[in-house]
Amino acid sequence: MSAKHALLGLLIHRPAYRYQLGERLQERLGPSWAINSGQLYQTVERMYEDGLIELVDGSREDRTERDVYAITASGVEEFDRWFEESTHDARQPRRPLLAKIALAGPDRLKEALRQIEAYERDCAASVNGLTQQRDAIPRAPVVGSRVRADQVFLRLSLSADVAHLEAELKWAKDAHEIVSWLLTEDAIWPPEYGRSGTSKQASERAHAREELFGRIAARSLKEVPGKRREDRDADSSPPPSAGS
Amino acid sequence: MLTPPHPRARDPEPMLRLERISKRFERPGGLRVALDDVSLDLARGQLLGLFGPSGSGKTTLLRIAAGLRRPDSGAVTYNGERLDWMSAAERTRFRRREIACVWSSEPAQERLGVTDHVAMPLLVDRCGRRETDRRVREALLVCEAEQCVGMELRDLSDGERQRVAIARALVSEPRLLLADGPASNLSILEREAIMLLLAELARKARVAVLIAERDAEALVGADPIIYLRDGRLIDPESLGEAGRVYQFPPRGSERAAADA
Numbered sequence: 001m002s003a004k005h006a007l008l009g010l011l012i013h014r015p016a017y018r019y020q021l022g023e024r025l026q027e028r029l030g031p032s033w034a035i036n037s038g039q040l041y042q043t044v045e046r047m048y049e050d051g052l053i054e055l056v057d058g059s060r061e062d063r064t065e066r067d068v069y070a071i072t073a074s075g076v077e078e079f080d081r082w083f084e085e086s087t088h089d090a091r092q093p094r095r096p097l098l099a100k101i102a103l104a105g106p107d108r109l110k111e112a113l114r115q116i117e118a119y120e121r122d123c124a125a126s127v128n129g130l131t132q133q134r135d136a137i138p139r140a141p142v143v144g145s146r147v148r149a150d151q152v153f154l155r156l157s158l159s160a161d162v163a164h165l166e167a168e169l170k171w172a173k174d175a176h177e178i179v180s181w182l183l184t185e186d187a188i189w190p191p192e193y194g195r196s197g198t199s200k201q202a203s204e205r206a207h208a209r210e211e212l213f214g215r216i217a218a219r220s221l222k223e224v225p226g227k228r229r230e231d232r233d234a235d236s237s238p239p240p241s242a243g244s
Numbered sequence: 245m246l247t248p249p250h251p252r253a254r255d256p257e258p259m260l261r262l263e264r265i266s267k268r269f270e271r272p273g274g275l276r277v278a279l280d281d282v283s284l285d286l287a288r289g290q291l292l293g294l295f296g297p298s299g300s301g302k303t304t305l306l307r308i309a310a311g312l313r314r315p316d317s318g319a320v321t322y323n324g325e326r327l328d329w330m331s332a333a334e335r336t337r338f339r340r341r342e343i344a345c346v347w348s349s350e351p352a353q354e355r356l357g358v359t360d361h362v363a364m365p366l367l368v369d370r371c372g373r374r375e376t377d378r379r380v381r382e383a384l385l386v387c388e389a390e391q392c393v394g395m396e397l398r399d400l401s402d403g404e405r406q407r408v409a410i411a412r413a414l415v416s417e418p419r420l421l422l423a424d425g426p427a428s429n430l431s432i433l434e435r436e437a438i439m440l441l442l443a444e445l446a447r448k449a450r451v452a453v454l455i456a457e458r459d460a461e462a463l464v465g466a467d468p469i470i471y472l473r474d475g476r477l478i479d480p481e482s483l484g485e486a487g488r489v490y491q492f493p494p495r496g497s498e499r500a501a502a503d504a
Contacts, residue, residue, distance in 0.1 A: 213449035
C-alpha cells in the first residue's frame with residue numbers, strides 16, 4: 001500500500017504540519033514506515049493536487065515546513081474506501097492491517113477488529129493446511145530408505161511458511177486482545193484522534209475560530225491609530241529621558 | 245535606536261519591545277538576579293517561544309511583559325507606549341484592554357463553575373448576560389473545551405484545565421497573549437494540539453503570543469525559539485550543533501532525512 005492512506009489516516013482526525021506527518025507515521029506505525037522527506041513532500045503534493053487534502057494555514061506560493069494541511073471530504077471518502085476493502089497479505093513489509101488498526105481511531109475500531117478476526121481465521125487455516133502438507137514429507141533420509149532431494153527442499157520451504165504464519169497468528173491474537181480491550185475499556189483517545197470527532201463539531205469549531213480570530217485581527221488593525229504611529233516615529237529618535 | 249525586525253515576522257513593527265531589562269529580588273541569602281539585561285521584540289502575529297530551566301527568570305519576564313511588575317532598569321514598550329512608566333491603575337486598565345495571560349498555576353481544586361471562570365474577564369466590561377454566555381461558549385468551542393460547560397474546575401483533566409485557561413484568556417479578545425507553561429504536564433499529543441491552536445491564533449488573529457516552557461520540545465511551531473538561562477538570553481547559534489535543535493524546523497533532522 002502507498003503512504004497516501006496512512007497520511008490520510010493521520011489527517012482524518014486533525015490537521016497537521018507537513019513535517020509532523022513523517023514523524024507521526026513512524027511514531028504510530030514503526031520503523032518500517034519510515035518515509036524520507038522527499039517522498040513525504042511528493043506524496044503530500046500529489047494528495048493536494050488530487051484534492052484529498054487542503055491547505056488550512058500557510059500559502060501555496062511560499063511553501064514552507066509550516067504549512068498546515070487538513071483532509072477534505074473526498075479525502076475522507078478515499079480513506080474509508082481503503083479502510084473497508086480487505087487487504088491482508090502477511091508478506092507486505094508495510095502491513096496494511098497494522099496501519100488500519102493504528103489509524104482506526106474510535107470510530108473505525110470495530111471494523112478494524114472485524115478485519116483482525118478474519119485475518120486470524122485465515123492464518124489459522126493456512127497454518128493447518130501447510131503443516132499437513134509439510135508433515136507428509138519425511139524430514140530427513142530415514143535409514144534404509146531413499147528420499148527425493150527436491151522434496152527435502154520443499155519441506156524446508158513449507159516449514160518456513162508455517163513458522164512465519166504461526167508468528168502472524170500469534171501477532172493477530174495479540175492484536176485481537178488489545179483491540180477488544182480498547183473497545184470495552186473506554187480507552188482514552190488523545191486529542192490527535194479528534195476529541196470531538198464528528199465533522200459537524202469540527203466545522204462548528206472551524207467556524208467559531210474563524211469568527212473569533214477574525215474579530216481579534218480586525219480589532220488589531222482598527223486600533224493602531226495614526227497618532228500612535230507618530231509617537232513611534234518620534235521614539236525612533238532618541239527619547240529625551242530614556243538614557244537613564 | 246530601532247533594531248532590525250525579525251526577518252520572518254510578518255509585521256515589521258514590534259508590538260512589544262523589552263529593552264535591556266534587569267530585575268533583582270531580595271532573598272534571605274542576599275540579592276538574587278532574576279533577569280540580567282534581557283532584550284526582545286515581539287511582533288503582531290508572531291509566536292515566540294521562550295524556554296529555560298526553572299528559576300531561569302521566565303515567569304519574571306512574563307510578569308514584566310504583562311505590566312504586573314516593574315523592571316529595575318530597562319524599558320517595556322507596547323505599541324510605542326512605555327508600560328513601565330504608567331501608574332499601577334493605568335497599567336491595570338491597559339492590561340485588561342490589551343493583554344491576556346495564562347499562568348502555570350491555574351486554579352485546580354476549586355468548586356467554581358467553568359463558565360463562570362471563563363466569563364471573569366468579561367465582568368469588568370459589564371457585558372450583558374446573554375452576550376457573556378455567547379462569548380464564553382464561543383471561546384470554549386474554539387479551544388476544544390466545549391464539553392467542559394457545566395463542569396467545575398476541580399472536575400477537569402490537566403489538558404482540559406489548560407484549554408479552559410486559554411479560553412479564559414481569549415474571551416477578552418486580547419492583542420497580546422502571555423502564556424507560562426501552557427503545555428507542561430501534558431502528553432506530547434495534547435501539547436501539540438495546544439501549540440497548533442496558539443499558532444493559529446498568532447497567524448489568523450494576528451495576536452502576538454509569547455510562551456514560556458521548561459523544555460524546548462514543547463514549543464512546536466514557535467518561531468523564533470529563545471533560550472533563557474540564569475536570567476540571560478542565550479543565542480542558539482552560540483550553542484553550536486546543539487543550538488540547531490532549537491531552530492524551527494529542526495534543520496539537522498531534515499537534512500538527515502534527506503540524506504537517507
